[in-house]
Amino acid sequence: MSHPATPNSFRTGPDEAGMFGIFGGRFVAETLMPLILHLEREWNAAKSDPAFKDELDRLNAHYTGRPSPLYFAERLTEHLGGAKIYFKRDELNHTGSHKINNCLGQILLARRMGKTRIIAETGAGQHGVASATVAARFGLPCVVYMGATDVERQAPNVFRMRLLGAEVKPVTAGHGTLKDAMNEALRDWVTNVEDTYYLIGTAAGPHPYPELVRDFQSVIGRETREQVLAAEGRLPDMLVAAVGGGSNAIGLFHPFLDDKDVAMVGVEAGGKGLSGEEHCASLTAGRPGVLHGNRTYLLQSEDGQIKDGHSISAGLDYPGIGPEHSWLKEAGRVDYVPIMDDEAIEAFQLLTCLEGIIPALEPAHALAEVVKRAPKMGRDQVIVMNLCGRGDKDVFAVAKRLGMDI
Amino acid sequence: MTTRIDRRFAALRAEGRPALITYVMGGDPDFDTSLSILKALPAAGSDVIELGMPFSDPMADGPAIQAAGLRALKGGQTLARTLELARAFRAGDDDTPIVMMGYYNPIYIYGVERFLTDARAAGIDGLIVVDLPPEMDAELCLPAMRAGLNFIRLATPTTDDRRLPKVLENTSGFVYYVSMTGITGSALPDTSRVGAAVERIKGHTDLPVCVGFGVKTRQQAEAIGRAADGVVVGTAIVNAVANVLGEDGRPTADPAEAVATLVSGLAAGVRDARLASTA
Numbered sequence: 045m046s047h048p049a050t051p052n053s054f055r056t057g058p059d060e061a062g063m064f065g066i067f068g069g070r071f072v073a074e075t076l077m078p079l080i081l082h083l084e085r086e087w088n089a090a091k092s093d094p095a096f097k098d099e100l101d102r103l104n105a106h107y108t109g110r111p112s113p114l115y116f117a118e119r120l121t122e123h124l125g126g127a128k129i130y131f132k133r134d135e136l137n138h139t140g141s142h143k144i145n146n147c148l149g150q151i152l153l154a155r156r157m158g159k160t161r162i163i164a165e166t167g168a169g170q171h172g173v174a175s176a177t178v179a180a181r182f183g184l185p186c187v188v189y190m191g192a193t194d195v196e197r198q199a200p201n202v203f204r205m206r207l208l209g210a211e212v213k214p215v216t217a218g219h220g221t222l223k224d225a226m227n228e229a230l231r232d233w234v235t236n237v238e239d240t241y242y243l244i245g246t247a248a249g250p251h252p253y254p255e256l257v258r259d260f261q262s263v264i265g266r267e268t269r270e271q272v273l274a275a276e277g278r279l280p281d282m283l284v285a286a287v288g289g290g291s292n293a294i295g296l297f298h299p300f301l302d303d304k305d306v307a308m309v310g311v312e313a314g315g316k317g318l319s320g321e322e323h324c325a326s327l328t329a330g331r332p333g334v335l336h337g338n339r340t341y342l343l344q345s346e347d348g349q350i351k352d353g354h355s356i357s358a359g360l361d362y363p364g365i366g367p368e369h370s371w372l373k374e375a376g377r378v379d380y381v382p383i384m385d386d387e388a389i390e391a392f393q394l395l396t397c398l399e400g401i402i403p404a405l406e407p408a409h410a411l412a413e414v415v416k417r418a419p420k421m422g423r424d425q426v427i428v429m430n431l432c433g434r435g436d437k438d439v440f441a442v443a444k445r446l447g448m449d450i
Numbered sequence: 451m452t453t454r455i456d457r458r459f460a461a462l463r464a465e466g467r468p469a470l471i472t473y474v475m476g477g478d479p480d481f482d483t484s485l486s487i488l489k490a491l492p493a494a495g496s497d498v499i500e501l502g503m504p505f506s507d508p509m510a511d512g513p514a515i516q517a518a519g520l521r522a523l524k525g526g527q528t529l530a531r532t533l534e535l536a537r538a539f540r541a542g543d544d545d546t547p548i549v550m551m552g553y554y555n556p557i558y559i560y561g562v563e564r565f566l567t568d569a570r571a572a573g574i575d576g577l578i579v580v581d582l583p584p585e586m587d588a589e590l591c592l593p594a595m596r597a598g599l600n601f602i603r604l605a606t607p608t609t610d611d612r613r614l615p616k617v618l619e620n621t622s623g624f625v626y627y628v629s630m631t632g633i634t635g636s637a638l639p640d641t642s643r644v645g646a647a648v649e650r651i652k653g654h655t656d657l658p659v660c661v662g663f664g665v666k667t668r669q670q671a672e673a674i675g676r677a678a679d680g681v682v683v684g685t686a687i688v689n690a691v692a693n694v695l696g697e698d699g700r701p702t703a704d705p706a707e708a709v710a711t712l713v714s715g716l717a718a719g720v721r722d723a724r725l726a727s728t729a
Contacts (some may be wrong), residue, residue, distance in 0.1 A: 073604040235632035347528040348559030349506040
């Protein structure tokens with residue numbers, strides 16, 4: 045694919061039609077169109093409403109615990125013997141991942157729109173837990189769609205959602221993963237348009253979701269910018285984040301997109317390797333198509349049928365990617381690379397032993413890429429990696445993988 | 451430029467009765483069976499055929515049509531094979547309009563211009579693409595109009611009077627009123643509300659307004675037929691196919707006959723609608 049001319053800014057998208065170049069858009073059934081337009085109006089009003097910003101800032105500070113720390117991983121840095129490695133510690137947030145940043149923003153929008161019922165899709169269950177959490181906090185009923193395979197491999201999160209009062213509906217279609225959960229959530233939404241708000245968990249879906257999710261997650265990058273300037277007196281050389289749908293990555297990257305000396309790497313799930321079908325590297329091995337309301341890179345057949353994919357990490361197990369990432373890839377602004385299941389497991393263990401931090405399997409993918417890159421960089425260089433979730437939910441899956449019985 | 455769809459609705463208007471529009475999933479459960487079902491439809495009383503293009507992720511469809519699409523894909527159906535199905539049907543029937551219905555991605559991957567050329571050549575008259583609202587008209591709707599195909603739009607209960615003109619702007623052939631918010635195959639709504647909705651749409655367009663989602667029986671076809679220019683039946687037909695498939699997916703009875711029996715009853719329903727309204 046040829047690279048279009050470099051734009052003056054990478055931070056102006058999407059356009060009025062919700063497009064990032066050819067990506068994004070509003071590919072939805074007519075039933076949903078008036079709703080999406082309503083959401084766009086409310087979102088535009090909320091953006092310029094100081095009361096909305098104040099309330100979100102307050103919740104971020106006192107409910108989530110923001111700002112999350114920027115932590116210098118001294119022992120890991122020493123171990124790899126190259127660039128200084130910092131972690132943006134969004135795994136310390138209330139509910140254990142970056143997902144809460146988006147959920148708080150969206151539940152405030154839902155309330156502005158007068159919606160009284162929340163639905164969400166979830167893969168690893170982190171977004172489901174965050175959705176159930178904000179629904180409980182605001183007193184709204186919540187239904188979470190989750191693939192049946194994921195219900196099994198993320199059992200602790202299923203229980204947490206139920207404790208929080210949410211109804212978890214297992215979806216058996218397809219491979220029973222995130223894609224299937226999203227289909228089912230869309231079917232619920234199209235049936236219950238009057239009272240229901242669809243709280244999408246990643247920076248994908250029809251416009252304005254990719255934009256608003258990105259903006260709610262950009263708190264990660266804005267804080268990082270201040271924190272790294274305070275710690276190092278300069279911007280980092282490289283940002284690294286895992287991409288499933290891509291919300292934690294776009295949240296970290298977006299405030300830095302116009303800083304041309306800051307390199308960025310998005311890490312996809314390479315699963316069992318890119319030669320077969322068992323991976324989720326949509327940007328590396330897919331091609332543009334239309335699914336779930338937007339045009340973006342997708343894993344698909346010659347006939348345009350969407351593939352199921354595979355990743356050990358339920359949160360990365362999705363055959364698509366947020367549209368802004370597709371655009372950033374084609375613009376050449378961000379590098380996207382795959383990391384295999386095995387490499388992620390190894391990185392998971394490394395971080396646990398060296399820094400006493402048990403990461404989720406999603407950021408373990410990002411970490412595996414850091415492990416490859418840091419030694420090739422100078423000791424005066426700086427990498428910031430988004431440690432977007434903690435690994436409590438994954439200990440059973442990892443134990444099984446390592447042949448341990450717990 | 452008139453299409454088979456325009457001609458068919460003009461003829462039905464002269465006859466004074468609503469159309470029966472029947473949806474079948476292309477390639478369900480396999481190509482040959484699907485072709486025999488298509489061929490049985492006109493004689494059983496179907497006026498317009500909607501030919502489903504199977505898609506792996508049919509977000510607006512209920513369990514019955516999801517399953518039908520998966521059966522077809524498992525049977526090796528592709529968009530190219532669905533076009534071939536239409537071509538094979540058209541060889542023996544030059545009058546019954548065919549509307550292809552489905553989702554955008556397979557068409558996008560096939561290539562829009564190539565698809566339109568091949569669809570015309572196969573004798574396709576119109577398209578319904580669920581995930582292309584008017585906001586995305588440049589993708590397929592406008593090229594389809596230039597190619598001489600009708601682009602049939604869905605209007606829904608959430609399409610209010612302010613939005614209707616936008617939805618109807620580039621619509622041709624007929625308007626498909628989805629009588630409820632929801633997925634295909636859900637319960638039938640109150641018919642008096644359907645009548646009011648059809649009148650509301652007719653205030654904005656001269657096109658025929660056809661109503662679907664939830665029609666399963668002759669009586670329902672008659673009731674909806676009194677209020678609309680056409681009645682669309684999908685899930686009930688797809689279920690008639692599923693009901694004669696064994697556990698191995700092979701037919702245990704003739705699916706074409708099962709569909710024809712159902713469609714004959716529905717056809718009697720739309721004919722009763724005329725008798726009732728002229729009585």
